[in-house]
Amino acid sequence: MAHRWINTLSDTDVTPEVAFLNRRQMIAGAAAGVGLSLMAQRARAETLEPNNWDDITTYNNYYEFGTDKGDPARNARTLTTKPWSVTIDGLVDRPGDYAFDEIMAKMTIEERLYRFRCVEAWSMVVPWNGFELADLLELAGVQSGAKYVAFETVLRPDEMPGVRYPVLDWPYVEGLRLDEALHPLTIMATGIYGRDIPNQNGAPLRLVVPWKYGFKSIKSVVRITLTDKEPPTSWNKANAGEYGFYSNVNPEVSHPRWSQATERQIGGGLFSSRVPTLMFNGYGDEVAGLYAGMDLKKNF
Numbered sequence: 001m002a003h004r005w006i007n008t009l010s011d012t013d014v015t016p017e018v019a020f021l022n023r024r025q026m027i028a029g030a031a032a033g034v035g036l037s038l039m040a041q042r043a044r045a046e047t048l049e050p051n052n053w054d055d056i057t058t059y060n061n062y063y064e065f066g067t068d069k070g071d072p073a074r075n076a077r078t079l080t081t082k083p084w085s086v087t088i089d090g091l092v093d094r095p096g097d098y099a100f101d102e103i104m105a106k107m108t109i110e111e112r113l114y115r116f117r118c119v120e121a122w123s124m125v126v127p128w129n130g131f132e133l134a135d136l137l138e139l140a141g142v143q144s145g146a147k148y149v150a151f152e153t154v155l156r157p158d159e160m161p162g163v164r165y166p167v168l169d170w171p172y173v174e175g176l177r178l179d180e181a182l183h184p185l186t187i188m189a190t191g192i193y194g195r196d197i198p199n200q201n202g203a204p205l206r207l208v209v210p211w212k213y214g215f216k217s218i219k220s221v222v223r224i225t226l227t228d229k230e231p232p233t234s235w236n237k238a239n240a241g242e243y244g245f246y247s248n249v250n251p252e253v254s255h256p257r258w259s260q261a262t263e264r265q266i267g268g269g270l271f272s273s274r275v276p277t278l279m280f281n282g283y284g285d286e287v288a289g290l291y292a293g294m295d296l297k298k299n300f
């Protein structure tokens with residue numbers, strides 16, 4: 001199945017892999033780098049060497065492995081990702097368990113095509129490998145009554161030390177409206193920087209919705225359910241005042257405890273400066289129409 005969208009970001013826009021791998025140092029460097037010349041910052045960036053893939057994909061969120069940003073990289077290696085299957089159920093013609101290998105055989109995997117901006121306080125351009133969620137949903141056959149798509153992450157207390165703590169109501173769940181889910185920018189990612197996705201980033205497949213904040217991108221998905229009702233989402237359940245269902249990137253709507261008007265770019269020597277965050281993370285031309293007539297201050 002051919003992809004239905006043409007990227008305007010090229011490989012030169014991609015955050016250097018070394019900066020992606022060393023997010024922690026880059027963020028620390030950004031704080032320390034104020035006052036350093038651009039040249040000095042670049043030199044600093046270039047001396048950050050990728051060491052070992054396992055111990056350097058650091059500084060991210062996967063609460064099932066702990067709430068410290070270094071925990072996923074430390075703990076996620078225990079996650080068994082083979083074999084893997086995704087249950088697709090609810091309002092579909094062909095409900096069932098879809099083996100990961102069977103999905104991969106049927107989908108057109110685009111290598112590094114999806115060079116997406118991602119933002120949540122700091123931002124990067126990450127090249128994902130993956131396929132359109134719409135193509136996977138087509139395998140299962142979406143019925144006419146379906147209006148929403150619910151997603152669920154694997155829950156394995158034996159492999160996930162963080163789920164002993166009730167920081168979220170496990171398993172992690174997320175949801176999209178059906179038209180958002182069918183949009184060609186909504187992908188299931190299986191790789192990053194041209195190789196398999198590491199466990200801490202959501203192996204073996206995770207959602208990526210580039211015009212929404214990072215937490216919508218649910219990791220290690222094992223269930224996809226088509227429903228006629230708005231599904232619950234983990235962060236909304238945890239704090240409805242701070243996290244709504246839509247979670248579209250919107251510089252005009254502040255999080256109750258901080259502004260969301262600017263972001264810090266990782267890599268490229270510019271990492272000490274803050275830049276304005278764009279409406280829908282810059283994907284407005286593609287997705288603004290999905291929200292025509294809606295009050296996005298209410299539907300945040």
Ligand SMILES: Nc1nc2c(c(=O)[nH]1)N[C@H]1C(S)=C(S)[C@@H](COP(=O)(O)O)O[C@H]1N2
Pocket residue numbers: 060061062063064120153172200201214215216217218219220
């Ligand atoms: N299952 C699960 N998915 C998750 C999370 C999580 O804790 N558990 N964290 C979310 C948050 S808060 C963010 S910012 C992104 C981070 O994705 P990254 O590690 O690829 O940057 O994953 C999201 N998906």
Ligand SMILES: [Mo]
Pocket residue numbers: 061120214215
């Ligand atoms: Mo996040």
